[in-house]
Amino acid sequence: MQDIGLVTLFNPATRPLAGAIVQDRYDLDCPWHHHDMHQIQYAFEGSIELEDAHGRHLLPRNLAGWIPAGVTHRDSMHRVRSVSLLLSPDLIPQGGDRVRIIRVSPLMRAMIAEAIRWPLDRPLDETGRIFFSAFARLCREWIADEAPLTLPSSTDPALKAAMTYTQAHLAQSTLGAACKVAGLSERTLRRRFRATLGMGWDDYRRRARLLCAVEALSDSRRSVAQIAADVGFESQSAFAKAFQQLTGETPRSFRARTSAL
Incomplete structure (x- = not known):
């Protein structure tokens, strides 16, 4: 930097x-x-x-x-x-x-x-x-009411390559493909993600998917089910659970609140 x-x-x-x-x-x-x-x-x-x-x-x-x-x-x-x-x-x-x-x-x-x-x-x-x-x-x-909607970053070239790939292929990204672009074994990539970013690759991908969903819920008319599928969640219920764990509210309540802004 x-x-x-x-x-x-x-x-x-x-x-x-x-x-x-x-x-x-x-x-x-x-x-x-x-x-x-x-x-x-x-x-x-x-x-x-x-x-x-x-x-x-x-x-x-x-x-x-x-x-x-x-x-x-x-x-x-x-x-x-x-x-x-x-x-x-x-x-x-x-x-x-x-x-x-x-x-x-x-x-x-x-x-x-x-x-x-x-x-x-x-x-x-x-x-x-x-x-x-x-x-x-x-x-x-x-400024005391922070929202937990951020993705960690890294200057490590291998991790940057894995993160860039993950963000570009949210719905289709796999650990194997992330390892391939990073030039690391699965074990090494998992360990380096944890040590450097404080979260595993799976957690990083989930957070990236949810951030993309936040933008879609705020600025598009797509259904919640369609947004969940577009960002890579296997079901609407899994998406809703992950979204609520991160933001403290359901996707529908989030959309209703932000649409009133």
């Missing part, structure tokens, strides 16, 4: 308190970088991919990414309707030292949408200062 360094999104001579950057037309894969402001990444439609040293995160519209000032990360966005909010560290002194994936409540979504009124490159009026002060106070509560 090579950090290209600080990326400033404003005029250093007039450091803002907070502001928004609309990203609807962005079509890019950012290199590793960091900012000197806290950042929230959110997609109103579609999904953003966000990665830090701990793993890869998928951000459909029910989730947002919290990126504290100074934390190295990279993101991918391809013409999704999204926004980035930047907040001065002075607003949230205890912003943390790692990316967090947080659940988006109706209130948070409404405030993110309202924040677009104040672009980062324009001075805040009094209303804007009051708004972002209130938003920052609420953020202290929101």
